[in-house]
Amino acid sequence: MQIDDKNKQESLDVAEDSRETEWQSPSFVAELFSGRFIWEHVHPFPLQSAEDRQIGDTYIEKLRGVLEKHIDPSEVDRTADLPQSAIAALAEAGVWGMKIPKEYGGLGFSQTNYSRVCAFISSYCASTSAWVTAHQSIGVPQPLKIFGTKAQKEKYLPRLAKGAISAFGLTEPGVGSDPAKMSTTATPTEDGKHYILNGQKLWITNGPVAEIMIVMARTPSIMVKGKERKQISAFIVETDTPGFDVVHRCDFLGIRGIQNGLLNFENVKVPAENIIGKPGDGLKIALITLNTGRLSIPAAAGAGGKAALLHGAKWCNEREQWGAPIGKHQNTAVRLARIASSTLAMEAVAWLGCSMADQGGMDIRIEAAMAKYFTTVNGCMIADDFLQIRGGRGYETAESLAKRGEEPIPAERNLRDARISRIVEGTDEIMHLFIAREAMDLHVRQIMPLMTPGGSKAGHFFKSFLPFYAAWLPKQFLPATGNYATKHLNGANQAHLPQIAKASKRLARTMFFTMAKYQQKLEREQVIMSNFVDIGTDLFAMAATLAYTEALLPAAADKEALQDLCDLFCTEARERIAANFKAVKKNHNHKFDKVSRHALAGKYGWFCDGIYTDVPPGLQKLMNQSIDAFAAKQSAAKTQRPAEAAYETVAK
Ligand SMILES: Cc1cc2nc3c(=O)[nH]c(=O)nc-3n(C[C@H](O)[C@H](O)[C@H](O)COP(=O)(O)OP(=O)(O)OC[C@H]3O[C@@H](n4cnc5c(N)ncnc54)[C@H](O)[C@@H]3O)c2cc1C
Structure with missing residues (x-):
């Protein structure tokens, strides 16, 4: 099947019309993509204030009792039901109004406290957390808070705060x-x-x-x-x-x-x-x-990482096979170490995003999208690694484990629950497209006037385009300079900082030359664009993790262990960055294109024999019943709908 260019253009136009066109505030990541690593944007790491932290701590402690009394996560999973009594108890505790301002009857929590509570609920019961976030991260309160009129806020927010889902x-x-x-x-x-x-x-x-x-x-x-x-x-x-x-x-x-x-x-x-x-x-x-809705997802993913780290380390010590604790076998040790270092990075980007939202003054559209993408991909890998570390027990349900007297750790449920996060609120692929578009905005602004009909192209070229690139491009070849002052990071971690600056310049100039090479065709080179997005995401995560580690160090119980965690994450991130740069330069993407074209054309059907491909009879019956019921309903409804003519365009 060919891409329908007209349809695709229409989709791109709608997406473009819906973009926030202006950058009212600075963006740390947009600067990274343009070759400028501004350490001061993320350092010192904006930790939550002691006062705000206290509010969150007190509330989470109160909520612990509510959750334990009213919700059994295994039962919720097995019965696919969150009892009405639990919903009422959450309402009584003010959960449905956490993000609603106090003047409208809510708790007026900061984004950080809201995300902390969602992460806590998620670590207890992910289904319950999804109820809460669907209501407050994306449901009516959030858009109403940002865009609602006074009358709309007065009418709806108090009701929503009380528990109108x-x-x-x-x-x-x-x-x-x-x-x-x-x-x-x-x-x-x-x-x-x-x-x-x-x-x-x-x-x-x-x-x-x-x-x-x-x-x-x-x-x-x-x-x-x-x-x-x-x-x-x-x-x-x-x-x-x-x-x-x-x-x-x-x-x-x-x-x-x-x-x-x-x-x-x-x-x-x-x-x-x-x-x-x-x-x-x-x-x-x-x-x-x-x-901003996306910001509670990274916090929940980080919470999943912490649980995997705690239980994983315990199991790696306790479980002995082949004459040693399984954590001493290197292939399992690597899984545990990756869980630990990724969790630190997930926490860093989650709390950085939340703090930036609370403090204002920064445009966080790319950071929020990156945080969502980075933490959900890592969260799913962690859930899978943790299940693997637990072996057969990882695949067994918590209830089954409990029934035979073993610690009921819900590794399989966690993996099942985590997977949706890579689909909702923007799939991985859509996050890539969104981030890539925003990352290239600097260049799109220079290039678009040369491609759009009307206006003086020569005027734009000589007055804007040429002077801009004459000044910008040479800078991307100069050595990176900057003040990467840190108080506590050890030598290994300090050494990662100039590498971010260096890679940021390399990213900026490589993107520029790649755009020049492919021009309008670049939009079809999704894999290369994803390589760029992944480089930017790792640079963002490295900067956040280094700044976060620096902030945590003074109070850390074991400073060396924390420094090692940060160093491992940054070392791994740099390897991924190098691999992505290499993949931009030399790849075999055309082979993927070729094979997928064959698959789309049905050329591999012949070797997919020997498997059952029909719809089993029971499901077929269900499907037929529902198709018949829908068809009857649709035809009855159609006769009552307003005429299609109502959608003919009206001239403005
Ligand atoms: C449990 C659950 C809860 C949900 N909650 C809500 C909700 O509360 N409100 C709501 O409105 N929606 C909700 N959704 C819908 C969810 O947001 C969508 O599933 C999601 O946006 C993806 O849409 P889709 O499933 O139709 O996938 P499609 O858009 O059909 O995409 C299928 C695949 O193709 C990829 N793809 C699509 N376009 C491109 C492209 N241009 N380039 C590369 N790859 C591409 C996608 O990334 C994906 O992997 C929910 C879904 C689930 C399963």
């Missing part, structure tokens, strides 16, 4: 990573007082139980400079409105206690004042919501 509805059966193809519509009524919503939303966490939802829907397109511009708008929807229906509750590999479903909107009448921001701003609102 909310959800975030973007995904549809046909629309995952590419919202440009959204088919849910919101048609304005003739008097302009309402919008009528029609469509379906899929996999909406909390959706089946939510009282209030954010729903993204298409409003009529507008014409800008003779070109149709699709409009996606964000609506607050009360789920008791007639026409809202939960079609199906979905069931998953992990986080089995969540309520997540396929939702139907059939002529759902929403007051016009429930639009968040301006019509057409919906996707931008969703993306900005996700910028």
Whole structure:
């Protein structure tokens, strides 16, 4: 199947329209991509203040009792149910309003404390944590806090703080990573007082139980400079409105206690004042919501790493095979050491992102995306390594272990629960695209005016493009200089700092020459772009880890052990960086292209014999029943929908 260029361009245009175009504040990582390692942006590491820390500590201690009393994580997983009594107890403890300002009845937590609590809940029961974050990281409170009118905040935030569960509805059966193809519509009524919503939303966490939802829907397109511009708008929807229906509750590999479903909107009448921001701003609102929304995920991933480290070290000592504790066998020792060093780095990027969000003054869109990508990939590797260290016990459920009197460590559940984090709130691949676009913004700004019709190209070339690159490019070949002052880091760790500066310049100039080589075709070289993103991510993680280690050292119980952890992570990161630079220069990506083209063309079907490929009869029956039921419902509904003509463009 060929790429449909027109469709693809439309998706790219929608994504571009929804970008935050301005960089109002400095970005540490954007500077790294442009060849400038500004150590002062992350050093001294912005540790949480003692006062704020105390608030978090007290709350977490209080919550421990609530969780232990009302939630049995194994039971939640087995029964795929978080009991109503638990939801009420969490409400009583104020969990649903942690991020809502005090003036609206919430707890007014900082991003750091909110993330600490989510990480703590996640280390107890990941399903419960998903309920909380779907409500507060991306659900109604977050976009309302940033974009809501005073009236909307006064109407909804107190209710949400008390425990009215909310959800975030973007995904549809046909629309995952590419919202440009959204088919849910919101048609304005003739008097302009309402919008009528029609469509379906899929996999909406909390959706089946939510009282209030954010729903993204298409409003009529507008014409800008003779070109149709699709409009996606964000609506607050009360789920008791007639026409809202939960079609199906979905069931998953992990986080089995969540309520997540396929939702139907059939002529759902929403007051016009429930639009968040301006019509057409919906996707931008969703993306900005996700910028900070993503920050609780890294903290939870770090918590998973800590649990794996504690239990892993214990098991590596206790379990003896082949005449020695398994932790003394080098291949297992490597797993344990990687769990430890990755966990330090995950913590560093998680808390750096949260502190940056709390303190303001920095643009953290790339840092948040990198933190999400870096910690979830590492979190899944750690969960897998930990299961491997536990051997057969890793594959056995905690309940089964408990029933035969062994320590019930839920390694298999942790692995199942962790995996979703690489899919939701931006898949690994979409994070790569997002980070790459933002990382290249410096160059896109110089190049775009030369490629866009209209305007004086010669004027731009001589007044902006040429002077910019004449000054910028030579700098990328000069030796890196900078003040990388540290008080506590040992020699091995100090030696990593100038390497970040050096690699940052190499990254900037390599990206420049790669762009010059591929020009518009670069967009199709996703693997090379990913190499660049991975280099930038490792540089970010190294800087964060070195600064974090420096901050932790004065109070560390064993300073040498901490320095070794940091050094191992940075040494490994530098090896990955070198491998990624090498892969940009010399690779066999064209062989992947070739083989995947063959696979897409069905050329390998002939050797995939000898396996069962039919749908088993039981599942076939279920599928047929649901297809019939959907078809009947759809045809009945279609007759009642507003005319398609409502979506013809209206000239602006
Ligand atoms: C448990 C769970 C909870 C969820 N909760 C919510 C929620 O609360 N609200 C909500 O709105 N949604 C939610 N989702 C949906 C989730 O956000 C989507 O699954 C996710 O955005 C990916 O979309 P998709 O599954 O359709 O994958 P697709 O977009 O179809 O992608 C499939 C694969 O192709 C890759 N791919 C796609 N485009 C590109 C590209 N341009 N370049 C390279 N690779 C590409 C993807 O990375 C992925 O690996 C949830 C999903 C699950 C499973």
